[in-house]
Amino acid sequence: MTPGSEAELAEAIAGASGPLCIQGGGSRGLAVEGEVLSTRALSGVELYEPGALTLVVQAGTPVAEVEALLAAENQRLAFEPMDHRGLLGTEGEPTIGGVIAAGISGPRRIQAGAARDHLLGVRFVDGSGQVVKNGGRVMKNVTGYDLVKLLCGAHGTLGVLTEVSLKVLPRAEAEATVTVAGLDLPSAVRAMSAALGSPYDVTGAAYDAESGQVCIRVEGFAGSAAYRSGKLAELLSPFGRAEVQPQARDLWQGLRDVSAFHGRAGDVWRISVKPSDAVTLAPQLQADALQFDWGGGLIWALVPAGTELWSRLTVPGHATLVRADADTRAHLGVFQPQPAPLAAISKELRRQFDPRGILNPGLMG
Secondary structure: OOOOOHHHHHHHHHOOOOOEEEEOOOOOOOOOOOEEEEOOOOOOEEEEEHHHOEEEEEOOOEHHHHHHHHHHOOEEOOOOOOOOHHHHOOOOOOEHHHHHHHOOOOOOHHHHOOHHHHEEEEEEEOOOOOEEEEEOOOOOOOOOOOHHHHHOOOOOOOOEEEEEEEEOEEOOOEEEEEEEOOOOHHHHHHHHHHHHOOOOOEEEEEEEOOOOEEEEEEEEOHHHHHHHHHHHHHHHHHHOOEEEEOOOHHHHHHHHOOHHHOOOOOEEEEEEEOHHHHHHHHHHHOOOEEEEEHHHOEEEEEEOOOOOOHHHOOOOEEEEEEEOOHHHHHHHOOEOOOOHHHHHHHHHHHHHHOOOOOEOOOOOO
16 A cells, blocks of 8 residues: 555555555565555655754655755755665665654764654654644744654554654765774774764764774864864874875765675674673674674674574663564564563553554564
């Protein structure tokens, strides 16, 4: 089913007799059992006020269309959403509703915040077919229960997004990246921590374990970016030879999309931990390859097919199975089992928003 309006979507959900597999552009491959219900026809810009840094779009609007619109006004989605297609080998067109439903944030999250931090308001259809509106269209008008943040990252299990209101930010005039090569993980985490603890407003801190290279990004006015990258090179010089690249957008796009794992055999896991715990955890993962973002707090692990990593997570954190075959997903699940008290809260929330249990059933446990 591909409803062409919010009213048609509400009617389809209200009249559903069985489970529904909610999809945006279908680029992330999180298929569940049930009839496919796509939001891709709910596309278009409802409101864009560059001066107010506010954008309201229908959920099925392609991310590429949103980014092109913003770029024409020298603005951007500051949370830098990842494109999963290369990693997962999928097609389709990523949609803004899918980004918000999955809570997808890229390297700039450490400085600009997560996707949910830029979400001002939503419209969605719950599991009974009721249209719900929450939040507002401007930054001064977000009131009431904060369902906005609840829907962000719920993967369609609480409701199907039809419209999102976003805060956007100006695009930086310039950027610069400081790289230090030949580092082991403990040294890399110390280097990234030093950069993030500096006054130089770092917007990216990543490490590729295979190449041993740390990448630190700064953005802003040209003079400021040049000055801060120079200071960061001095700060990081004790860790090795620090080099400054004035432009490295392809590098950061590759880090954002985990390009190093594209086309390589094996399962891919995404693990969130405290950056200082990454050093302890990494050897225990027994991974074929590792990439670190967010100063070490986000770990991408490439492991042999069928590997279960939750039992190896010996530090506080959270792991998600991002890429695997259907049998592995069915056997292991996608999301880490929650502690009993949190699982009870989540179950009750889903019961309130989706009393029949038809929206992406089983996806979140």
